Amino acid sequence: MNKCRNRLKAILFPIKMHENCKFAHYIIRITLNPLINFMEVENLKKVFLCLFTLAFIFSINVRALADGDHSKNIKQATENFKNGSSNDQAEDNAGMYHDNGSDMEGMDHDSGSDMEGMDHDNGSDMEGMDMEDDSSGAAHDHHAAVVETPPNYKVLGTYGAVNLVFILIGVWNKWFRRKGDLNNGNA
Amino acid sequence: MAMPEKNLPEKEPFDLLSIPVVKKFVKSKWYPGIFQWIVIFVFSIIVYELVIGTVDPSKNFGTTMTWVLWWPIIPVLFLVTGRFWCAICPFGKLSDIVRKFVGSKRPMPKFLRKYGIWLIDLFFIAITYSDHVWGIVESPRGSGYLLLLLVTMVVATSVFYERRTFCKTLCFLGGLAGNYSRSGALKVQATPDICKTCKVQSCYKGSEGVEGCPMFQFPRTMESSAECNICGNCVKNCPNNSVKITTRVPTKELWGLKNPKLEHASLAAVIMGIVFVQNITMLEPWQNILSAIGSVTGTSSYVVNFTIAFIIAMALPILLLLGTAKLASLLGMEGSIKKNFTRFGYAIIPLDLAGHLAHNLFHIFTEGKAVWFNSIRLFGVDSNPASLSLAPTPTVQMIQYIVILIGLVGTSYVVYRMGKNKNTAFKAMLPYYVLMTVLAITNIYLFSLPMMHRV
Numbered sequence: 001m002n003k004c005r006n007r008l009k010a011i012l013f014p015i016k017m018h019e020n021c022k023f024a025h026y027i028i029r030i031t032l033n034p035l036i037n038f039m040e041v042e043n044l045k046k047v048f049l050c051l052f053t054l055a056f057i058f059s060i061n062v063r064a065l066a067d068g069d070h071s072k073n074i075k076q077a078t079e080n081f082k083n084g085s086s087n088d089q090a091e092d093n094a095g096m097y098h099d100n101g102s103d104m105e106g107m108d109h110d111s112g113s114d115m116e117g118m119d120h121d122n123g124s125d126m127e128g129m130d131m132e133d134d135s136s137g138a139a140h141d142h143h144a145a146v147v148e149t150p151p152n153y154k155v156l157g158t159y160g161a162v163n164l165v166f167i168l169i170g171v172w173n174k175w176f177r178r179k180g181d182l183n184n185g186n187a
Numbered sequence: 188m189a190m191p192e193k194n195l196p197e198k199e200p201f202d203l204l205s206i207p208v209v210k211k212f213v214k215s216k217w218y219p220g221i222f223q224w225i226v227i228f229v230f231s232i233i234v235y236e237l238v239i240g241t242v243d244p245s246k247n248f249g250t251t252m253t254w255v256l257w258w259p260i261i262p263v264l265f266l267v268t269g270r271f272w273c274a275i276c277p278f279g280k281l282s283d284i285v286r287k288f289v290g291s292k293r294p295m296p297k298f299l300r301k302y303g304i305w306l307i308d309l310f311f312i313a314i315t316y317s318d319h320v321w322g323i324v325e326s327p328r329g330s331g332y333l334l335l336l337l338v339t340m341v342v343a344t345s346v347f348y349e350r351r352t353f354c355k356t357l358c359f360l361g362g363l364a365g366n367y368s369r370s371g372a373l374k375v376q377a378t379p380d381i382c383k384t385c386k387v388q389s390c391y392k393g394s395e396g397v398e399g400c401p402m403f404q405f406p407r408t409m410e411s412s413a414e415c416n417i418c419g420n421c422v423k424n425c426p427n428n429s430v431k432i433t434t435r436v437p438t439k440e441l442w443g444l445k446n447p448k449l450e451h452a453s454l455a456a457v458i459m460g461i462v463f464v465q466n467i468t469m470l471e472p473w474q475n476i477l478s479a480i481g482s483v484t485g486t487s488s489y490v491v492n493f494t495i496a497f498i499i500a501m502a503l504p505i506l507l508l509l510g511t512a513k514l515a516s517l518l519g520m521e522g523s524i525k526k527n528f529t530r531f532g533y534a535i536i537p538l539d540l541a542g543h544l545a546h547n548l549f550h551i552f553t554e555g556k557a558v559w560f561n562s563i564r565l566f567g568v569d570s571n572p573a574s575l576s577l578a579p580t581p582t583v584q585m586i587q588y589i590v591i592l593i594g595l596v597g598t599s600y601v602v603y604r605m606g607k608n609k610n611t612a613f614k615a616m617l618p619y620y621v622l623m624t625v626l627a628i629t630n631i632y633l634f635s636l637p638m639m640h641r642v
Contacts, residue, residue, distance in 0.1 A: 146243040148242055151238055159336075162339055163339055174289050
């Protein structure tokens, strides 16, 4: 029993606790070290079982969940891309799906490399796509029309104020507190 | 009679300071000042444009300079010049200025000294994560606020603490810079025979005109280039001309490390995961992956599903490396799994570098003209170019494959040298060779798929 407990202790508390920084040490302890110890002891069967389970879950074909016809566009884009389609072809494709004038005012990124044929307007913009709500994906929407917004002076002012406070602390510290200390002979 | 190869004296590395003009320049006040002022000037324009200029990322000078130009070339800089970028980094210069005028120069807190590198790793992961969740890269305002946040952190640490505490313990790029610089071709080193008679140690303490090492390094005992900025302060301060700036074979430091650390090895593995994430989120199968995760989690929330994908991508290289360490020990490798994990984690660094570079080459080659057009836009020259591309996609892909292959060669060579140093049998090394090859093939596969643009 004691042996078992000691073994468990060795797994859960692999490094001696430092005097300070207990929190940081705790973070390390609960992340990497148990993992390493887990690999050290004879638990490989469980590891492989987990890996196989994960592999099984992710091998299930879930393409049916994609948004309907849209996947065809992506497949077409991929095919075009792999065939090394020419710029002309690519531009044709771009024209097919960017026909509402939202493609960055003529800044066509050499469409051979621009995910040809993808309809960016029906939620297919891959990076940063918001599966919950289209309206929140403005920052991610690569080729959507950009609505110019004025600078946010509140945020900028806050940054300025915080930095100014730090500078003032520095000024007080260096030019008043320390000089006062020097004058009092406390240097 | 010819000498046996083993008995030949090791070739003396080339000292850049043996060139009189270079030595004069490094010792002058112009180095690295002239570069610092140029960079801080450009940085000011970038921040201004990001927070005040257009919100269209493809037309914003700040976005293109930061994410299309700077971010792709940074790994090349680390590889060629070590951590020289950190010497001329605008945040570093800002820290120097703040410390000079209002710094109270207290010693670095114990907590930061001990766990700084973990904080760096954490910040790096947090920034990458938040970029994907809030779209910092695509949003000029987001990028601007991120830079301002870093400025605030620099000001705060510089007001209170000595030297470059921020760069050493908090800068999100610090871990990446350190790891990549280990593969770098430049190294600062002191001559032990000269240093042992030195009584002043001004390289560390500083002299009247020049501050001591801003990165808290002592050149005499410095074994790694990971924390040397090549700022030249030690060269300027040394009264005995002991310090050299030498060239070396890239990646050489990786296989000769005397004290490998778990945090560096973990970061190397995590960076590989981040490169995967960066690639996958710009690729065609990304939507399918999100849907697959969504079907498991039962939610369509992007944040939730992305977080899970992100964690898996981070954990995967770590788990693979751990599994490989276990397998290698089963095949007869000496040392504990933790020790082998730590040692061979460094071997991933060349592949990390190659993956990072290859991914960003896509952006610089296919969006590179934006740098020029957005620069001239600052002077009122508005243009609507037909294309932003510098090279066709197949060419870019070919370059990406070559870069990954070079990375694989570098990584495999490091693994080979690490094994050779410990006289490890090939059988025990085999799992590492296989792992590195699998990582390289995965990268190549990802680069073969169509990718989205950044701006």
